[in-house]
Amino acid sequence: MSLAALARDFDLSERTISRDLERLRLSGVPVDVATGRGGGAVIDRGGSIPAIAFDLREIAAIRPISQFPTVQRVRWCHV
Structure with a gap:
């Protein structure tokens, strides 16, 4: 999904999305980002x-973020 689409869905700037994706990547989440067209x-x-x-x-x-189309298959478990 493009950074512009993520920014639009979450009502954030592309810069914020880029920083957040980098934080996720550094924390071990397997995020791949491709630049350019x-x-x-x-x-x-x-x-x-x-x-x-x-x-x-x-x-x-x-919990409300699970309603965004960019969030898929969030599994909510009670422990």
């Missing part, structure tokens, strides 16, 4: 990321 960002479906635990306040804050 036809470029964009993709999370490697063959890769894996560790489970993340959130408290109830954090879940309430991030």
Whole structure:
């Protein structure tokens, strides 16, 4: 997905999206970013990321993002 599309969907600047993608990549999320015409960002479906635990306040804050078309297959688990 292009950075412009991500920025539009999340109502953020492309610069913010780029910084956030870089943070994800540095934290171990398998994010590939291609620049130039036809470029964009993709999370490697063959890769894996560790489970993340959130408290109830954090879940309430991030839950709305699951409604965006760019967020696919978010699995919400209660522990």
